[in-house]
Amino acid sequence: MTDFPDDRFETPYYAVIFSSLRTLGDDGYAQTAQRMELAATMPGYLGVESARGVGEDAPGITVSYWQTLDDVAHWKRQAEHLVAQRNGRQRWYSSYRVRVARVERDYGFDT
Amino acid sequence: MTDFPDDRFETPYYAVIFSSLRTLGDDGYAQTAQRMELAATMPGYLGVESARGVGEDAPGITVSYWQTLDDVAHWKRQAEHLVAQRNGRQRWYSSYRVRVARVERDYGFDT
Numbered sequence: 001m002t003d004f005p006d007d008r009f010e011t012p013y014y015a016v017i018f019s020s021l022r023t024l025g026d027d028g029y030a031q032t033a034q035r036m037e038l039a040a041t042m043p044g045y046l047g048v049e050s051a052r053g054v055g056e057d058a059p060g061i062t063v064s065y066w067q068t069l070d071d072v073a074h075w076k077r078q079a080e081h082l083v084a085q086r087n088g089r090q091r092w093y094s095s096y097r098v099r100v101a102r103v104e105r106d107y108g109f110d111t
Numbered sequence: 112m113t114d115f116p117d118d119r120f121e122t123p124y125y126a127v128i129f130s131s132l133r134t135l136g137d138d139g140y141a142q143t144a145q146r147m148e149l150a151a152t153m154p155g156y157l158g159v160e161s162a163r164g165v166g167e168d169a170p171g172i173t174v175s176y177w178q179t180l181d182d183v184a185h186w187k188r189q190a191e192h193l194v195a196q197r198n199g200r201q202r203w204y205s206s207y208r209v210r211v212a213r214v215e216r217d218y219g220f221d222t
Contacts, residue, residue: 004170005130005208015128015212017174019116019160049130051162051172059115061162061172063128089220097116097219101126101212108208109200 006110007065009046013103014066020088020096021059022052029092032084039064042078044071065103072100117221118176120157124214125177131199131207132170133163140203143195150175153189155182176214183211 022029039045044067052060066072075081088096133140150156155178163171177183186192199207 005132006206008208015126015210017126017128017214019174021116049170049172051164051170053162054165059160059162061160061174063130063172063174093220095117095219095221097119097217099126099214100216101214103128103210103212105211106208108206109204110206 004049006108007047008106008108009065009103011103011106013046014069014072015101015103016064016066016072017099017101018062018064018096019059019099020062021094023092023094027091028087032087032092035080036084038078038080039075042071042075044068044074069100115160117219118158119217119219120176120214122214122217124157125180125183126212126214127175127177127183128210128212129173129175129207130170130210131173132205134203134205138202139198143198143203146191147195149189149191150186153182153186155179155185180211 039048046065046067048062048064050060050062052058064075066075076085150159157176157178159173159175161171161173163169175186177186187196
């Protein structure tokens with residue numbers, strides 16, 4: 001996990017914005033979600049931020065950060081991640097959207 | 112609010128990824144958060160998605176979507192929003208980060 005939300009990365013880099021609504025029940029979701037921490041072992045990985053509200057149908061947003069578009073594509077094709085994507089469509093999400101974006105500005109505030 | 116997470120916008124467009132940690136207590140936060148729905152009246156506004164976990168220090172992510180960088184800058188300078196940004200630094204957030212990104216791909220899945 002990144003040091004949410006204080007990590008600053010050198011622009012330009014890439015953000016994958018994953019917005020989702022969960023189905024009811026766990027059905028293996030939590031275990032796979034934890035396994036997806038293997039993203040951190042992939043080339044070009046910078047960090048990840050995630051937030052999900054309360055309740056089974058609460059919206060969730062996960063943003064992962066990558067150095068290049070090739071790094072994004074490489075992670076998308078990773079074998080265990082492909083299985084997770086298929087299970088996501090079949091079991092865990094009623095809907096989701098993926099947006100791939102080039103981060104051009106990055107600024108923050110810390111007390 | 113956008114029809115989370117099912118809205119598809121025509122690429123390229125811009126995402127403003129706002130990641131934050133809240134301070135303790137409300138202190139006017141909820142009222143201002145609701146007022147910030149005036150973003151939807153600004154030129155170039157496409158939609159917004161937001162998720163925050165449970166507990167006072169839970170991480171939150173809000174992503175707003177805009178047609179152009181000028182639209183992003185215009186909203187950043189909007190008068191009531193400037194007051195909210197100042198109060199955010201002084202009262203509501205222990206830290207936050209803003210990332211401005213150009214969305215190049217947008218795909219989804221609905222059951």
